[in-house]
Amino acid sequence: MEKKWRAYPGSIRLLAIAAVISSTGMACIWPLVTIYISDHLGKSLTVAGLMLMLNQGAFLGGSVLGGLLFDRWGKIRTLVIASIGVILISIGLAVTENFTAYAVLLLLHGLFYGMSSPVINAFAVVLWPQGGRKGINMIYVAQNAGVAAGAALGGVLASVSFSWTFLGNSMLQVIALLLFTIGLPRYIRQGAVNTGQMAVQGQGESAEQTDIDRPFLSxxxxxxxxxxxxxxxxxxxxxxxxxxxxxxxxxxxxxxxxxxxxxxxxxxxxxxxxxxxxxxxxxxxxxxxxxxxxxxxxxxxxxxxxxxxxxxxxxxxxxxxxxxxxxxxxxxxxxxxxxxxxxxxxxxxxxxxxxxxxxxxxxxxxxxxxxxxxxxxxxxxxxxxxxxxxxxxxxxxxxxxxxxxxxxxxxxxxxxxxxx
Incomplete structure (x- = not known):
């Protein structure tokens, strides 16, 4: 198992570890959202279902926005803004008792979480273009490991207080953000890509990438x-x-x-x-x-x-x-x-x-x-x-x-x- 793990580039291993931590935090809250809205805030299951649907709509918009920002504005900066948004909104969800405020924050949470989700996959593509399925599959498995851990952790935190599920998510997102901001620039600057196809220029603010195996389409x-x-x-x-x-x-x-x-x-x-x-x-x-x-x-x-x-x-x-x-x-x-x-x-x-x-x-x-x-x-x-x-x-x-x-x-x- 350790040999297989070390077969991946360090950048992909870092992304996988951060993905486990981030998805663990998210899984602390999502299985309990319906219960929180219906039991704690006193709304019907229909309202809870509508809120979850709107949240997914915000996630969809955030995914497209995050992808655009990744390409045009800055890769790490996009991830930082999305992560900070999730952290601050999770803290807001922990302290609010007002349904209207909770509903707005839940939509914003979907938007910022949606921004961060495609960025991790896009980093896997950019940092290890020759990895093909392997890099993205590693992220997929890591995220599912986080979901499994987060579901169990969320139940423990909710038994203390529902607020702790949101605070637990925010703390885990802080750890993931630190891994991203401290670890990824180092790999980018050092050109630590398995095939050497990420060459960093100047201050590490730009990179050249080629992929000879990619089909060319109109x-x-x-x-x-x-x-x-x-x-x-x-x-x-x-x-x-x-x-x-x-x-x-x-x-x-x-x-x-x-x-x-x-x-x-x-x-x-x-x-x-x-x-x-x-x-x-x-x-x-x-x-x-x-x-x-x-x-x-x-x-x-x-x-x-x-x-x-x-x-x-x-x-x-x-x-x-x-x-x-x-x-x-x-x-x-x-x-x-x-x-x-x-x-x-x-x-x-x-x-x-x-x-x-x-x-x-x-x-x-x-x-x-x-x-x-x-x-x-x-x-x-x-x-x-x-x-x-x-x-x-x-x-x-x-x-x-x-x-x-x-x-x-x-x-x-x-x-x-x-x-x-």
Whole structure:
């Protein structure tokens, strides 16, 4: 394990450690937001759900904004501003007892957190362009490790006071910010990139990056490919989000307890953290390319929904979650990696922001779409509809690959100068 860890460049290891700490802080509060709004602030579950949807909308806008600022204003400065915003707003959430103030702060929290999310992936792309899937997958695993730790820590802090969950998040974000501001400039100045393709100039305020393996596409082809890639990701997230919303209620109607439902997410987190050898074997055997990973993962999403159409017992849900998690481990890291492959140099932040924003859009639309279909056509109608959406994502990913393959040309030498 230590040997594999040291196989990554120091910059990626630093990003992963900071991502664990940051996501641990965020996971302290998100599982408890609905409870806090309904029980502590005295609002209905409908209001709580609306606030979470608006928060995801703010996250979407923040993702695009953060990506633009990463490219045009300054990479580290964008991360610093976003992190400071999250820290200050978390402190505000801890001390407010007024619902209106809480609602405004929750929206701002989504905006600033959205700004920081694509920046970490974009840094992984910029600092280790030859890493491909490995760098972004490391960030993905690190963030899930943080989610698992944060969910447990949040429960402990909430047992003392809900305010401590927000304060705990702010303190962890301070630690992550220190790692970013102290560690990353050092790697940038020293040019500590595995392939030496990040050359720092002057005071470390600009860098030159080239990536000879990146396919060259026309502007029209880039946007067409990106649109199809995001459409496939959107469909996948709509399917996946049913597990956190409609399916939880459906399981309770079948007599499955909340503790049993929570155990499914324990399985999800454990498989992501401990199942990397398994997913590596799957990739080597069945999905050697990134497009193959996305296609296989989408088929697996569809299989997970089909399993649920044939069962009403807990063992069936357990199996379906196992299968769905395998699909997640294939699709979620592959999409931003594929997007990075045809991203024009200097646009890494913007493209990663669009990808992150698309995921947020899926989390926004999924609960609403799922609830409407469930009410109109019952559980079986929902599950078959989600199966069709998963297969639609297969189609979008396949069309994306077709555009990239037909439009790719040899890449000319490029030089990009951008602020750090």
């Amino acid at each position: 502007r029209k082809a880039i946007w067409g490919a990106l649109l199809l890639l995001c459409a496939g990701l959107l469909m996948s997230w709509i399917v996946y989000s049913q597990w956190t919303t409609v399916l939880s209620s459906y399981m309770q109607s079948l007599g499955i307890s909340l503790n049993q439902y929570s155990l499914l997410w324990t399985l999800n987190g454990a498989l992501i953290l401990l199942g990397q050898p398994l997913i590596s074997w799957v990739i080597r055997r069945f999905a050697r390319t990134l497009i193959a990973q996305m296609l296989l993962g989408s088929y697996i999403f569809a299989l997970s929904m089909l399993i649920l159409t044939q069962t009403t017992v807990y063992a069936g849900f357990f199996l379906a979650m196992f299968v769905m998690t395998l699909g997640e481990m294939l699709v979620w890291p592959a999409v931003p990696t594929v997007a990075a492959q045809f991203t024009p140099p200097g646009k890494e932040g913007f493209i990663q922001g669009l990808v992150t924003g698309t995921s947020s859009a899926g989390r926004m639309l999924g609960p609403l779409c799922g609830a409407m279909v469930f009410q109109a056509y019952s559980a079986s109608g929902l599950l078959y509809t989600m199966t069709m959406l998963a297969l639609m994502s297969v189609g979008f990913f396949a069309l994306h690959h077709r555009i990239v393959k037909r439009s790719s040309k040899p890449q000319p030498p490029v030089t990009v100068v951008g602020k750090m």
